[in-house]
Amino acid sequence: xxxxxxxxxxxxxxxxxxxxxxxxxxxxxxxxxxxxxxxxxxxxxxxxxxxxxxxxxxxxxxxxxxxxxxxxxxxxxxxxxxxxxxxxxxxxxxxxxxxxxxxxxxxxxxxxxxxxxxxxxxxxxxxxxxxxxxxxxxxxxxxxxxxxxxxxxxxxxxxxxxxxxxxxxxxxxxxxxxxxxxxxxxxxxxxxxxxxxxxxxxxxxxxxxxxxxxxxxxxxxxxxxxxxxxxxxxxxxxxxxxxxxxxxxxxxxxxxxxxxxxxxxxxxxxxxxxxxxxxxxxxxxxxxxxxxxxxxxxxxxxxxxxxxxxxxxxxxxxxxxxxxxxxxxxxxxxxxxxxxxxxxxxxxxxxxxxxxxxxxxxxxxxxxxxxxxxxxxxxxxxxxxxxxxxxxxxxxxxxxxxxxxxxxxxxxxxxxxxx
Amino acid sequence: xxxxxxxxxxxxxxxxxxxxxxxxxxxxxxxxxxxxxxxxxxxxxxxxxxxxxxxxxxxxxxxxxxxxxxxxxxxxxxxxxxxxxxxxxxxxxxxxxxxxxxxxxxxxxxxxxxxxxxxxxxxxxxxxxxxxxxxxxxxxxxxxxxxxxxxxxxxxxxxxxxxxxxxxxxxxxxxxxxxxxxxxxxxxxxxxxxxxxxxxxxxxxxxxxxxxxxxxxxxxxxxxxxxxxxxxxxxxxxxxxxxxxxxxxxxxxxxxxxxxxxxxxxxxxxxxxxxxxxxxxxxxxxxxxxxxxxxxxxxxxxxxxxxxxxxxxxxxx
Numbered sequence: 256x257x258x259x260x261x262x263x264x265x266x267x268x269x270x271x272x273x274x275x276x277x278x279x280x281x282x283x284x285x286x287x288x289x290x291x292x293x294x295x296x297x298x299x300x301x302x303x304x305x306x307x308x309x310x311x312x313x314x315x316x317x318x319x320x321x322x323x324x325x326x327x328x329x330x331x332x333x334x335x336x337x338x339x340x341x342x343x344x345x346x347x348x349x350x351x352x353x354x355x356x357x358x359x360x361x362x363x364x365x366x367x368x369x370x371x372x373x374x375x376x377x378x379x380x381x382x383x384x385x386x387x388x389x390x391x392x393x394x395x396x397x398x399x400x401x402x403x404x405x406x407x408x409x410x411x412x413x414x415x416x417x418x419x420x421x422x423x424x425x426x427x428x429x430x431x432x433x434x435x436x437x438x439x440x441x442x443x444x445x446x447x448x449x450x451x452x453x454x455x456x457x458x459x460x461x462x463x464x465x466x467x468x469x470x471x472x473x474x475x476x477x478x479x480x481x482x483x484x485x486x487x488x489x490x491x492x493x494x495x496x497x498x499x500x501x502x503x504x505x506x507x508x509x510x511x512x513x514x515x516x517x518x519x520x521x522x523x524x525x526x527x528x529x530x531x532x533x534x535x536x537x538x539x540x541x542x543x544x545x546x547x548x549x550x551x552x553x554x555x556x557x558x559x560x561x562x563x564x565x566x567x568x569x570x571x572x573x574x575x576x577x578x579x580x581x582x583x584x585x586x587x588x589x590x591x592x593x594x595x596x597x598x599x600x601x602x603x604x605x606x607x608x609x610x611x612x613x614x615x616x617x618x619x620x621x622x623x624x625x626x627x628x629x630x631x632x633x634x635x636x637x638x639x640x641x642x643x644x645x646x647x648x649x650x651x652x653x654x655x656x657x658x659x660x661x662x663x664x665x666x667x668x669x670x671x672x673x674x
Numbered sequence: 675x676x677x678x679x680x681x682x683x684x685x686x687x688x689x690x691x692x693x694x695x696x697x698x699x700x701x702x703x704x705x706x707x708x709x710x711x712x713x714x715x716x717x718x719x720x721x722x723x724x725x726x727x728x729x730x731x732x733x734x735x736x737x738x739x740x741x742x743x744x745x746x747x748x749x750x751x752x753x754x755x756x757x758x759x760x761x762x763x764x765x766x767x768x769x770x771x772x773x774x775x776x777x778x779x780x781x782x783x784x785x786x787x788x789x790x791x792x793x794x795x796x797x798x799x800x801x802x803x804x805x806x807x808x809x810x811x812x813x814x815x816x817x818x819x820x821x822x823x824x825x826x827x828x829x830x831x832x833x834x835x836x837x838x839x840x841x842x843x844x845x846x847x848x849x850x851x852x853x854x855x856x857x858x859x860x861x862x863x864x865x866x867x868x869x870x871x872x873x874x875x876x877x878x879x880x881x882x883x884x885x886x887x888x889x890x891x892x893x894x895x896x897x898x899x900x901x902x903x904x905x906x907x908x909x910x911x912x913x914x915x916x917x918x919x920x921x922x923x924x925x926x927x928x929x930x931x932x933x934x935x936x937x938x939x940x941x942x943x944x945x946x947x948x949x950x951x952x953x954x955x956x957x958x959x960x961x962x963x964x965x966x967x968x969x970x971x972x973x974x975x976x977x978x979x980x981x982x983x984x985x986x987x988x989x990x991x
Contacts, residue, residue: 261783265769272771507765511828514731515784516756672734
């Protein structure tokens, strides 16, 4: 054991004496994450960074009901999400839609408020801008939700609608205290009766989510992106470090070690351990940068340590296997590099695996990246044992299988005299 | 052939064989190296020297035969035999990112040294190879000669009883070579056994007590330098250069008493002559038959001529 420690320390001293390669490897994922942060915003910030919906509103009704709808877009929350330009006529609205790159135009027709309060069929007109892709769809979905809620509201009002219309539109009945009181009581009863329908938990869920986002500064999309970069960076680091085995072979120092009282198993194990140590240091550095630069939190220490240990084992085992299969450093660089990029893509480092074809998602499950990403993402989004636990067995199996296979193959190469 | 296993003999190589696929690289080589002896293993590239050294150092398992280090089979005893052996490979097997002292400390620790013993051993060996003043300098900044000296020092740091030196002076200047040869001779004088391979015949002739010549995996001759010289006779060696053919020269040598053709290739040929008379008759015959000779030199027999006689080619071919 002492001699293995001597070998490991020797490798670490060498890395320390010439750390350029090590930091170059780490700079790749950091640079990619940094560029993405610059392109899409650092933490995402939830609502602040969501693209704004630019909407043209044409209120032909000009009733108190349509006024309420138009006014709703002016409240501070909606103002952050929407930019609403009012137009007097449909034609003017169409001109604005065409000339000023608005996503859609919502037309509230004449008689809309009256029809709504009278529980009569009516419609909202939405004109989408064909030159835009996503936001018109968002506008359409928003309009559909609005129509649904207005319809539900009209149904709840029922035959009280005309009385309310008289009150709000015509301004009549304000002096009839008894009638006003009876209408309010009726409406209260109806709203109360529909309470379970109108105020289901969906509203509470929304409020809870808003509270949490406000407290944490919104969804940090780097918690999705950065773990993928971390795993990819660790794979490159690991491959570069494991390449040292073939470099030592070519330099003759490996032969010298194998001619010493050390056994081949000790030499190979020491190399795997020293690579694992460097990968672990790289992981600590990357996680720290993730916290400092992108505001990521990695959860409780115990799940983080378990995830890190198994991730380091799986990644080190992977690189041992790669370098057990190749003959030269160049082959290792090429084979390992291509494999890492493919695994990163399939494993979800660049795109969500959910949008991949079904068969590729199956392939993804056989990559270290997939399980590493998922585990780190679970930690970065506040997950603990319960969330991370699902990924750890896969990482452990990969770690044991890859490391075992890699060491066995390297041992066989030694016996054949090709190591 | 049976051999007595002797625990006091540093190295016994007993009929070892090794093949790479269908190519037989070493075919029944057998020799011993005693205490305080420098034993040279000579042969051209591909002769089987490195494969033999690899089997001796335990890197390759012999297909048959045995390598015994102080009576212990190298294949069986990982620790004991190897701890008593120091290997200096042909490659400069050093860590260039580390200093000379760090390299030596590391290899000393690999061989089990620690604490004050390690410190003493490192200082001592740095002194021996003349690198004490550059102990803290990174090896990557060393010249080829300094690296060669440190490469040798690494093999000596743990004080081995058997040294395996595979071409330890390749590619260095004469001054550095002399320094290395002095160190090797000092090791032998201290009672250590040295197995030495080299391309430089003069060097081997200068420092080796006994030599073995190998080619195509076979041991062609073994003995002291004078014993090997006798293989080509005591008389002079005649080297010629010109438009000569093997058939013509073979026929000529056959006609002359006391003359033998050692080699003939690429417009050069070597003859051995038993005495001055035989030498004169060869020279006369060459000119009388109108052979187109551009250069003719007469020399004392040396290892080069032995090598030519045994292998039919130059050592560096």
